[in-house]
Amino acid sequence: MTEASVARAKVTENVNPEKSQQAARELEPERAQPAVKIKARNIDFFYGTKQVLYGISAEIRERKITALIGPSGCGKTTFLRTVNRMYETVKNARAEGELLLDTESVFDLALPNLRRRVGMVFQKPNPFPKSIFENVAYGPRVHGLANGVRLVELVEQSLRGAALWDEVKDSLNKSAFSLSGGQQQRLSIARALAIDPEVLLLDEPCSALDPISTAKIEELLFTIEGRCTLVIVTHNMAQAARVADYTGFFLMGKLVEFNDTKTIFTNPAKKETEDYITGRFG
């Protein structure tokens, strides 16, 4: 076995066999593919005069988990921030190309509508300086989705969805800052789920967490998967192999390869993808 094939075998041990078979089955007949939830066509992105994304085209499948991998600085966060137009707060930042959410252009949607439909979880948990309850209730209140008893139910349901309920049900009025890092990150997920988004973008959500918290988050992604479309940026290739149905590999602002996870990790079409997943650079 060559050095590359040993390294590849290591990563592919982690490819979740059930998921891969499922993805493979779905990839066989064209009609069996899940619907396209987000369609990017020829996205270029600029910070001022500096171009950081080049002609990104991808189809993100509905109610599936898509992982985006690639070395630091290759544009993964920028791509996520394009999908919910988070980049608009950066001066002179601009995106060009076509980006559809279902059939509507993301660039034409009213921002509150887009943010309601596309939630985001960041690398570092960022609870508000409020109680656990208020952190989750905030979104539904702002969007006028629920109040009174219905709001209490929605908070519980969201905390359950983020696998946090059992740990916090007796301390909902405590400050969110009293939670551990892993719990705060699940709280961020509960907060995002509370407004029932169609898409949830997760930007390296486990990078600051210990292995046990990471495992809890990976586990809960499977339970969320049935209700919304997930796009997760991860530095951890074993994580991508474990959780994702589809994987995209970014390099220097380009989407080098995008395919079902098993193909990316066992039979990549591009040499750069193979070099990255076998740990030659990164």
Ligand SMILES: Nc1ncnc2c1ncn2[C@@H]1O[C@H](COP(=O)(O)OP(=O)(O)O)[C@@H](O)[C@H]1O
């Ligand atoms: N606010 C910004 N202003 C200027 N350049 C930026 C800004 N944010 C990111 N960049 C640059 O854009 C490129 C892509 O960054 P990013 O999307 O954060 O990559 P990744 O998430 O893959 O590490 C990098 O060269 C980075 O330095």
Ligand SMILES: [Mg+2]
């Ligand atoms: Mg990033």
